[in-house]
Amino acid sequence: MAGLLEYIQFVLAPQMITGLALGVAVVLVALGLTIIFGLLDVINMAHGEFYAVGAYVALALGASGVSFWLLLVMVPLIMVPVGYAVERGLIQRVFNAPDRHVTTLLLTFGLGLVIEEALKIVFGPNTQRPPTPISGAVEVMGVILPTYRLFLIVIGAAIVAAVAIVVNKTRLGAFVRAAAFDRNMAASLGVPVKQVFAGTFAFGVALAGLAGVLLAPIYSVFPTMGRDFIFLAFTVVIVGGMGSIAGAVVAGLLITQVQVLSSLIVSPVWSDPIVFGIMVLVLVVRPQGLFGRLGHA
Amino acid sequence: MTRTAFILTSMFAATALTVPAAAADSIKIGVVTPLSGTYTPIGQQVKWGLELATKEVNAAGGIMGRQVELTFEDEEANPSVAVQKAEKLFEVQKVDFLTGTVNSGSTLAVGQTAERAGKLVATTVSFADSITGDKCSPNVFRVNARAGQQSAALAAWVVKQKPKAKVFFLGPDYEMGRSTVATFKKTVEGLGDESVGEVFAPLDSKDYTQYFGQLRQAKPEVLCTSVAGNDTVRLLTQMEDFGLAKNLLIVGASGTVTSQNISAIGAAAEGFGTGVGYSTQIETAENKKFVEAFKAANKADPDLYGADSYGLIYFYKAAVEKAKSTETDKVREAMRGLEWMTPQGKKTMRAGDHQAIQPMYVVRVTNGQFKIVGDISGEEAIGADDCKRF
Numbered sequence: 091m092a093g094l095l096e097y098i099q100f101v102l103a104p105q106m107i108t109g110l111a112l113g114v115a116v117v118l119v120a121l122g123l124t125i126i127f128g129l130l131d132v133i134n135m136a137h138g139e140f141y142a143v144g145a146y147v148a149l150a151l152g153a154s155g156v157s158f159w160l161l162l163v164m165v166p167l168i169m170v171p172v173g174y175a176v177e178r179g180l181i182q183r184v185f186n187a188p189d190r191h192v193t194t195l196l197l198t199f200g201l202g203l204v205i206e207e208a209l210k211i212v213f214g215p216n217t218q219r220p221p222t223p224i225s226g227a228v229e230v231m232g233v234i235l236p237t238y239r240l241f242l243i244v245i246g247a248a249i250v251a252a253v254a255i256v257v258n259k260t261r262l263g264a265f266v267r268a269a270a271f272d273r274n275m276a277a278s279l280g281v282p283v284k285q286v287f288a289g290t291f292a293f294g295v296a297l298a299g300l301a302g303v304l305l306a307p308i309y310s311v312f313p314t315m316g317r318d319f320i321f322l323a324f325t326v327v328i329v330g331g332m333g334s335i336a337g338a339v340v341a342g343l344l345i346t347q348v349q350v351l352s353s354l355i356v357s358p359v360w361s362d363p364i365v366f367g368i369m370v371l372v373l374v375v376r377p378q379g380l381f382g383r384l385g386h387a
Numbered sequence: 388m389t390r391t392a393f394i395l396t397s398m399f400a401a402t403a404l405t406v407p408a409a410a411a412d413s414i415k416i417g418v419v420t421p422l423s424g425t426y427t428p429i430g431q432q433v434k435w436g437l438e439l440a441t442k443e444v445n446a447a448g449g450i451m452g453r454q455v456e457l458t459f460e461d462e463e464a465n466p467s468v469a470v471q472k473a474e475k476l477f478e479v480q481k482v483d484f485l486t487g488t489v490n491s492g493s494t495l496a497v498g499q500t501a502e503r504a505g506k507l508v509a510t511t512v513s514f515a516d517s518i519t520g521d522k523c524s525p526n527v528f529r530v531n532a533r534a535g536q537q538s539a540a541l542a543a544w545v546v547k548q549k550p551k552a553k554v555f556f557l558g559p560d561y562e563m564g565r566s567t568v569a570t571f572k573k574t575v576e577g578l579g580d581e582s583v584g585e586v587f588a589p590l591d592s593k594d595y596t597q598y599f600g601q602l603r604q605a606k607p608e609v610l611c612t613s614v615a616g617n618d619t620v621r622l623l624t625q626m627e628d629f630g631l632a633k634n635l636l637i638v639g640a641s642g643t644v645t646s647q648n649i650s651a652i653g654a655a656a657e658g659f660g661t662g663v664g665y666s667t668q669i670e671t672a673e674n675k676k677f678v679e680a681f682k683a684a685n686k687a688d689p690d691l692y693g694a695d696s697y698g699l700i701y702f703y704k705a706a707v708e709k710a711k712s713t714e715t716d717k718v719r720e721a722m723r724g725l726e727w728m729t730p731q732g733k734k735t736m737r738a739g740d741h742q743a744i745q746p747m748y749v750v751r752v753t754n755g756q757f758k759i760v761g762d763i764s765g766e767e768a769i770g771a772d773d774c775k776r777f
Contacts, residue, residue, distance in 0.1 A: 101600045108629075110594035112428050113595075215522050217462040217617045219624065227630055236628040308628075310651055311618045318593045350597040358598060359560050 101354065104233040109350035110343065111239040114246035115305050117342035120323040121253060121335065122297030128333010129270040129290050132194045136202035137323070138316030140295045143205060144169060144302025145311045149220050155297060158223035158303075165303045166296035173295025177274070177288040185287075202316060210313040212326055219310040242304060249300070254335045266290055270333065321362075325369045331379025341380060398532035413456040415451070416441075416703070417476035419469050419497060420487030422461040429489050429692050431510060434459065435685045436511070436696030437486070443680075449706065450704045451711070456772055458482060462493055470500050477504040483713045484508070486699055489692075491515035498527040505715055507722075509694040509702070516773075519742035523774035526715075528722055530702055530734065531695040532664035535570060535770045537641050540747030540763040541662035542574035545638055547607035547761070549580070552636075555607035557598065558584035558621070559614050564590075567640050569764065574633040575611075583607050588614075595622045599629060612639040619643050620651045637659070644752060660751040662768075665691040665731050668759050669748070675741060677730040687772035689730075698729030702736070740774035 118143055126134045147168055148161045156164065160320075180201065224238045257263040268276040269286045277283045289293040309318065326345060330337025345368065349361045372379060418437060421430040441455045460478055461471035469488055476482045477500070484629060485501065485508040488494040494513040502524055509528040510518065516535045516543040518527065545554070554575055558564035565587060572582055584605040586598045602610070614622050619639075626632045638660040649656055649766050667688055677697060681689040689697070702725070707713055710721035723738035734745040744765040750757040 096605075101604050104603065105597070105600040108594075108599065112594050156562040208598075216647050217620050219620060219653065222628070227628070234630045238628070305528065308625070310617060310624070312617050319590070350600070353597050355602050356594075358586060361597070362589065 091164075099233075102351075104235075105350050105354060106347065106361070107230065107233055107235055108239070109347050111243055112350065113343040113346035114243050114280075115207075115301070115308070116319060116322050116326055117250060117339050118301040118304060119298065119319040120326040120330075120338045120342055121250065122294035122301070123323050124327045124330065124333055124335065124338045125253075125257070125297070126291055126294040127327055128331075129266060130181070131190065132185075132291075133191065133198070134291075135195055135199040135320075136176075136205060136316075137198075137294070137298055138318065138320035139202040139205035139209075140169065140173070140298035140316075141302045141319065142209060142302070142311075142316040142336070143172070145301075145306040145315060146209055147299070148303040148306055149213075149311050152220050158220075161303050162300065166300045166372060169296040169299035170292045173292030174288050176295070177291035178284075180234055181291065182284065182288070186261055206313055206316060213313065215313060217310050217312040220306050238307060245304065249297075250335065250339055253297070257335060292319025322365065325365055327368055327379075329372045329379055331381040334379065334381035335358040337379055337381030370385055413454040414484075414707070415456050415458060415482040417473070417480060417485040418457055418459045418487035419462045419472045419485060419493075421464040421474065421489050422459065424463050426489050430461075430487075430692035432690055432695045433483035433487050433489070433511060435681065435687070436689065436693035436698075436758075437700060438683050439681055440697045440700035442475060442684075444700055444704055450707050455700070459487075462488065464490050464493065465652065466490075466492040466496040470496050473497045473500045473508075474504070477501075477506055481645055482506075484703055484718075486508055486511060486696070488513060491518060494518055494527070498524040501526040507715055507719060509699055511699045512692050519740045520773040521775070523740050523776050525719065525741075525777040528702075528736060528743075529775065530699050530729075530743045531691070532745055532747060532768075533742060534567070534640075536688070536747055536768045537662035537664065538567065538571045539662070539768040539772075540575055540769055541638055541749055542578060543573055543763045544660070544662070544749040544761045545611075545636065546575060546578040546580055549608050549636060552580050552608040553583040553606065554580050554609040554611055555583055555602055555605050556611065557595075557602075557612045557614065558585070558587050559590045559618060560587035560594075561590055564613045568611065571611050571613075580609070580617060588618075590618070592618060593621065595625050597629060599626075602631060607635065609636045609638065612637070612643060613646075615640065615642045616648060617651075620648050621653040623652050632658075636641075644645075649752070649755065656752045656755070658751060659701075660749055662763075663691065663748050663757075664745060665694045665749055666748055666750055666757065666759050668708040669731060671730075673728060673732070674730040694730045698727070698731070698734065701728050701729065702734070731738060737769070737772065739772040742769070742772075744769045 123137045126132055144165050148165050151161055180197060181194055184197060187193050222238050224241055226237045227234050228237055230239060265281050265286050269282055269283050273283050326338055326342045330341030345365055349365060352364050353361050420433045421427060437457055441457055445454050460472035462472055473485060476485060488497050488510050489512045491513040494510040497508055508528050509530055511531050514534045516533050520530050556568045556572055558568040576582060584601055586601055588598060641661050641663055644656050672699050705727040706718050706721040706725055710717040722736055725736045728734055732746050734743045736743055746765050747763045747768040748759050749761040751760045
């Protein structure tokens with residue numbers, strides 16, 4: 091009995107709490123992806139690279155003395171025009187092609203490769219790591235958790251809540267949902283669909299950049315970092331339901347818990363197959379995902 | 388235009404320098420080493436080390452009164468290019484001896500070329516155990532320490548620090564990661580430490596915290612890891628953040644913490660220990676003299692590769708002088724069991740597998756720099772002779 095309690099306190103509980111921090115990180119990356127996916131019906135393969143760009147911009151600005159707290163605001167603002175330009179300049183051009191899924195997938199995939207190489211040329215291939223903005227650790231029920239990870243859980247929840255409110259409760263969000271549901275109908279009712287699409291894409295890119303700023307101190311910064319979370323994030327988007335914010339949160343937290351708890355029992359190399367197995371199962375049993383699509387509630 | 392001019396000038400310069408030397412029937416050593424691509428920094432050290440020793444030997448009267456001449460070829464760290472360049476050096480330039488290959492694939496491939504050409508080659512860099520193990524060749528010698536020697540040195544040191552300790556292993560899930568852990572595990576278990584668990588994480592794992600559960604459960608006193616590059620950055624910084632690095636001796640492969648990632652790891656690298664074949668801090672007269680001369684000649688510190696390449700010229704010199712010939716069979720016979728002096732101290736070429744036996748060192752990160760904390764005699768670190776071809 092004492093052994094079981096000890097197992098829960100020293101193994102299971104810390105595992106679940108660190109899994110929660112990892113889950114929040116995944117949700118942060120998946121959030122922008124699910125919005126772009128759900129609304130524009132564009133599979134943004136460059137999402138991971140936008141995440142990397144956010145981290146590098148933060149690293150460069152941080153090195154020139156900008157404080158971390160200011161970066162949390164500055165980097166997303168810098169990413170907005172980048173995302174807007176990419177949507178209007180590249181995606182919009184192939185958007186009405188008959189095979190939109192394939193062309194946008196290839197386009198963003200190529201864009202991702204270009205960004206990755208550009209980062210390698212500009213910043214060099216070596217790993218860099220910004221200092222952790224909040225040092226120290228706190229004890230939660232006998233479990234040591236770094237303060238920064240705790241902060242990440244809190245701010246991650248706040249960001250998710252803010253995004254959910256913007257999408258579901260504001261006039262802007264109503265435009266977005268209307269355009270996602272039926273773009274012709276929305277356009278005829280006076281919704282500036284093209285601007286809404288570009289703006290939404292920019293918003294998704296800004297969220298990726300913000301995730302980059304927040305996660306860089308934990309996961310370090312290097313040119314190929316964009317590939318890190320992208321498959322997990324896609325899985326979360328598919329399992330949660332394309333475009334569903336609640337779905338991304340639930341699926342993100344669920345999948346990371348499955349990952350961390352399964353790695354206690356089976357070899358960690360199985361954690362990816364398990365996660366992708368869940369994705370395949372969802373695709374077969376409930377292809378619209380746990381929470382359905384944005385605008386199709 | 389400038390490029391052509393440069394090539395022409397250097398050709399004239401080269402002819403002007405080498406013709407008188409060649410006239411005195413010089414000994415030719417071919418060097419096939421990466422002078423472009425990812426491994427350029429290693430090739431640079433090889434070149435510097437060889438050039439410094441050659442200059443010293445020539446100034447002191449050469450080998451048996453003959454001057455030594457080096458001919459460089461770029462192998463681009465590509466085995467097929469290395470083979471072409473080696474063939475060219477053997478057949479066209481008629482070199483007496485060949486060295487310089489860096490990656491283990493090139494060394495193995497060039498070894499086969501040497502067997503066909505009836506010449507001898509030596510590597511001063513390649514780590515793969517197989518070169519002097521199951522893929523050994525009568526025509527290939529290795530003057531640097533192989534992976535197994537580094538691991539054996541580290542294991543011996545760990546057991547001295549923490550006898551009967553619980554050791555936990557964490558490696559990347561691919562061939563190198565698993566074999567490094569397996570070798571180290573076997574060695575520490577043989578010396579009385581206890582293995583309490585192992586985790587093989589996928590390469591490029593982003594978050595190691597999910598494996599901390601198993602680590603906590605095992606309550607180890609020593610953690611041995613074979614992760615490298617960015618994986619090390621994440622593993623060590625995340626362990627530090629979670630307070631797991633406290634009271635834990637962390638050791639690993641020689642490629643785990645390197646000059647490329649040490650700054651990104653920062654304070655979390657403190658105390659990390661590994662086994663190496665060379666350090667500039669070795670406190671011997673030979674090494675101090677070598678480091679000084681190397682710095683004066685190249686405006687850079689020597690590393691492991693520079694030191695072992697420097698030592699190679701003296702190895703060849705000793706062998707030729709003992710054989711009183713540059714003929715392959717006589718030199719090979721002389722090289723077997725040969726003892727010679729290097730910056731690391733006395734090395735012995737084991738006759739059975741052509742692997743150099745040398746003292747090994749354990750270094751630990753102290754204030755962001757590797758400092759020597761222990762040394763292990765060559766005999767303790769050498770391991771079994773697994774060569775069955777000769």
